[in-house]
Amino acid sequence: MPVRNALEALTMRPTRFLLSSWPWRSLAYLTGGALIGITTIFAVLFLLAAGVVLSVLVIGVAGYLATVLSGVAVGRLERWRMRLVDRDELPNPHRHPGAPGLRAWLMCRLREQATWRELGYTMISALMLCWMDAAVVYAAAVVPTMLLFGPVYLYGETSLWIMIPVAACTPVALAVAAYPVTAWAGARAAMARALLAPRSDDSDAKLVELSRSRARLVDAFEVERRRIERDLHDGAQQRLVALSMQLGLARLELADGSPAATQVTAAQQLAKETLAELRELIRGVHPKVLTDRGLAAAVGDVAGHAPVPVDLDLRLTGRLPDAVEVTAYFVVVEALANVAKHSEATRAAVSAGVRGGRLHLDVRDDGRGGADPERGTGLTGLADRVAAVDGTVALSSPPGGPTLLHVEIPCAS
CATH class of the missing domain: 1.10.287 (Helix Hairpins)
Structure with missing residues (x-):
């Protein structure tokens, strides 16, 4: 099974882990995080200062907006950088503006919670995480370097028998440093994913x-x-x-x-x-009778042409929305076609009524039952048609029958 992220890489065999690219990818990720965080601090301070200075001229508001929206740029960069230590791509939480132009884009971004989460992540990264990245990178780089070049600085001050073992410890220090670097990079990416991933509101x-x-x-x-x-x-x-x-x-x-x-x-x-x-x-x-006279008349016409006798109980006192009538009509057509082709029924029944702002439609038959959407009886397409208008489909068809198809469709204006 392929390793998906830096934390999973820590469970690899030591020889395989040390020879893989994960330690170097993690080191690059943390180095980039430190540099981006420090750069963000200076950029935000500059934008805030520009906003204060230019607020007298009103255009300073642009500086404040740029400060708020800086999180969007940092968030996008972080989602791209995370691919170094996490192969699962983090989806973009932002939606497309409803209209073209800068104003529509600004209003869309300022109303999204994702924008404010990205700003919060940017502040946390600049004030805390980037310094921790820098500390881990510094420790991972300085300790092996000191061991490697220690004999140069200690030459003449200590014996050769001490300098050689110290220099020989450099590979060991590098191998040991690979683990905390990778662990922190994985944890850092997990925190970023938790803060930047799309939420239910998005x-x-x-x-x-x-x-x-x-x-x-x-x-x-x-x-x-x-x-x-x-x-x-x-x-x-x-x-x-x-x-x-x-x-x-x-x-x-x-x-x-x-x-x-x-x-x-x-x-x-x-x-x-x-x-x-x-x-x-x-x-x-599209039956003309449905357009002219409504669902009840159209269902009556279908029942009159059905090869199986159909009992009707249609309690529909007025017209329903066009999409509801069309969907319900074709549900009846498909259901009665299935009754004629597959059920071996001697009689069927169709009932319909509106209760609680929803159309309740039932199609029953006394056939052999055992209807299965997986066998290509048209039930899957019927369910897709109902789902297109936010409706639901329930099927009861035990072996031996009877079969009941229950459909509910919202029909509020």
Whole structure:
């Protein structure tokens, strides 16, 4: 199993650990932390001083804003530096501004808790962590150096038998120093991850934006479905009706039993079959009855065409939001199709009602049960369709039946 971070590297065999890149990566990480922390101190002091001096001219506010937003730059740099000692990338907690321009970016960043956490991390790093980094690096570098060059400074003041063992201790000191350097680097990165990782509030903001985007997509798809249904209904379907009528009129002009009459009759029958298939296609794209008369009428139409007798109990007194009606309609269509194809049922039932601002929809059958979404019965796609409008799906289908599909969809305006 590959080592993912510096703390895990400490559990490696000593020979493997000392020959790996982890001690040097850790040393580079701590050296960078010390330099960045000290630089941050001077940069923040300069920005604060500039803000105080220029506050008389109002533009000093820019200095204060730059001080606050300095954490964003340090946080981004720290997430990049952490890859030295932690192979798991730390995700960016910031969201994209809702509008272009500097003002929108500033307002977005100042309202995010991630910005203030990064500022807090920057202050902690500058006031405390960078000095600890510098102390660890200093100790790891100075002690082996003193041992290595000690004989030079002690030449003539002590015997050769003492200087040689002291110099020989340098590799041992380097090997020993590798452990505290790596341990502190790993702990330092763990603290940075704890402070800079996205929190639930950041995730919630992104989740809200994702939900809004999904709702916009659902609406856009529904508009497109209605456009396709309208084009098919008003275009291709009307032309097929006209074609069937023209063929019927042509048939009247021909003698019965003639070859031409036979061909025209066959063509008229083919046009009627095509028209029937087109009507089924239109019903699958977006049924006109759903748009004109609502969910109850559309479900009644589906039940009337189902190959299995269907009992209806629809307690819907008014129209529901378009997305809810469309989703519920196709849930019924898919569920009744599954009943006809897989359940061997003799009867089905559909009930629906609105309670507590949610549409409750049940589809039952007396079939053999054992419905399994993993077997490609369309239940997975049905659940995805319901989830797109923040709904939930529950299925009860024990072997031997009966099967109950329960769907709940928020329907508040």
